[in-house]
Amino acid sequence: MRKLKVGMISFAHGHAHSYLSSLLALPNVEIVGIADEESGRVEAVVSKHGIPYFADYRELLKTDAEAVVICSENVNHAQHVIDSAQAGKHVMCEKPLGISVAEMERMIAVCETNGVQLMTAFPCRYLASVANAKKAVEKGEIGEIVAIKGTNRGSMPGGWFTEPSLSGGGALLDHTVHVMDLMNWFIGSKVTDVYAYSATLFHEGLKVDDAGMIHVKFANGSFGVLDTSWSRPKSFPTWGDVTMEIIGTKGQLSVDGFAQSNELYSDATGKGVLSFWGDSMDHYMVVAFVEAILEGKAVPISGTDGLRSAEVALAGYESVKLGQPVSI
Numbered sequence: 001m002r003k004l005k006v007g008m009i010s011f012a013h014g015h016a017h018s019y020l021s022s023l024l025a026l027p028n029v030e031i032v033g034i035a036d037e038e039s040g041r042v043e044a045v046v047s048k049h050g051i052p053y054f055a056d057y058r059e060l061l062k063t064d065a066e067a068v069v070i071c072s073e074n075v076n077h078a079q080h081v082i083d084s085a086q087a088g089k090h091v092m093c094e095k096p097l098g099i100s101v102a103e104m105e106r107m108i109a110v111c112e113t114n115g116v117q118l119m120t121a122f123p124c125r126y127l128a129s130v131a132n133a134k135k136a137v138e139k140g141e142i143g144e145i146v147a148i149k150g151t152n153r154g155s156m157p158g159g160w161f162t163e164p165s166l167s168g169g170g171a172l173l174d175h176t177v178h179v180m181d182l183m184n185w186f187i188g189s190k191v192t193d194v195y196a197y198s199a200t201l202f203h204e205g206l207k208v209d210d211a212g213m214i215h216v217k218f219a220n221g222s223f224g225v226l227d228t229s230w231s232r233p234k235s236f237p238t239w240g241d242v243t244m245e246i247i248g249t250k251g252q253l254s255v256d257g258f259a260q261s262n263e264l265y266s267d268a269t270g271k272g273v274l275s276f277w278g279d280s281m282d283h284y285m286v287v288a289f290v291e292a293i294l295e296g297k298a299v300p301i302s303g304t305d306g307l308r309s310a311e312v313a314l315a316g317y318e319s320v321k322l323g324q325p326v327s328i
Contacts, residue, residue: 003030004294007065009057009080010072011041012160013094015121015282019069020045022286029290035060061087067293069286070094073166074173078103081118085111092119092289092299096177096313097306099168104310108303119289119299120306122181124242126284127257130182133246137186142248145187147223149247150179154240156203156210156230163207169317170208172198175228175240176313180216181301182244184308189220191308195325196316202231214316237274 006029008016023029031049035057036042046053054060060068061083067090070080078098084091091111097120098104111118124130137145152175160166161174184191194216198209210230217223232241242257260278285301292299315328 001028002294003028004290005030005032005064005066006290007032007060007063007068007089008034009060009068009070009084010036010076011045012036012038012073012076013071014157015094015123016069016071017045018280018282019071019092019121019286022280022283023069023290024049025283026287026290028294032063032065033060058083061089065089067091067289073160074099074168075166078107081107082110085114085116085118088114088116090117090119090293092121092286093303093306094121095181095306096168096173096310097303098310099173099314101307101311101314104303104307108307111303117293117299118303118306119292120181120301120303120309121285122178122301122305122309123281123285124178124182124257125185125301126279126281126288127242128278129255129257129259130242133244133253133255134186136253137246137248141251142246142253143250145222145246145248147225147247148183148186149225149245150183151227151243152176152179152240153227153229153231154238155232155234155236156206157239161208167208169313170198170200170206170212171210171228171230172196172212172214172316172320173310173313175230176212176214176226176316177306177309178240179226179228179242179244180214180224180312181305181309183216183224183226184305186244186246187218187220187222187224189218189222191216191224191312191315191328192219193217193325193327194312194315194319196319198316198320202229212316214312216312238276
């Protein structure tokens, strides 16, 4: 069995731990190294699994890794992707793909020039309810989509996410991109107009927004609205809630991404706990990336998909600044 040699760049984003677990579970993957300038973030995992450690990601790029998984701070995505592509490595990059349209366009172009694939990490496409809803839409069960109302409301992540110089934005950027990608995927048309609201309502003294509402119009005439916030308390059991109400000309679909769960109430823990029993969306996404590279197929979620999602959030910030809709 041929194994794909994979390296990981940065564990700044918590999803890196889930991706690592999935990679370790795959018999057709060999992890050749983990790079992180902050050794403390990866010391435990490299020690536990005996994985080579690199303080400088450029040293990892000199190895025989065929692909890399990038989970760095948002502001570093562009440089990490570009350097990886120029080293001939295929890339899966954490969302949002970038913090400006110009840098995302360059990331995509450099990957194309160097003949490597760029995949944006949007695991929500692999939630069972989302996948089944997509199949229903493709079969025409609700007709043509007229509008989608979505939510992605979670708890404030803290750390570098709240530093504009590292994150590029707050909740409007962080929580728009996941469900916006699903809207783009379901509707299959480009967003042309964006009107948004954002503010800091739930966490006093925060440097970035923690609440937002974004409205979009698609080229085919469909509409979307998304409630995107860090409005849930620290004890909220997931990073977001990922719901959609999809209105079609022949019917309606309701999607709850994390409904496959049990609610556990225990005096020992002192609070309710959401026990998710559904399949791991991260695992299926990692499997899809690995299989695409090994089989020479196009990755299922492209860099352009990442651009189309993030550009909506960025246009949302412009709309907030101007107080009116903006075109993209």
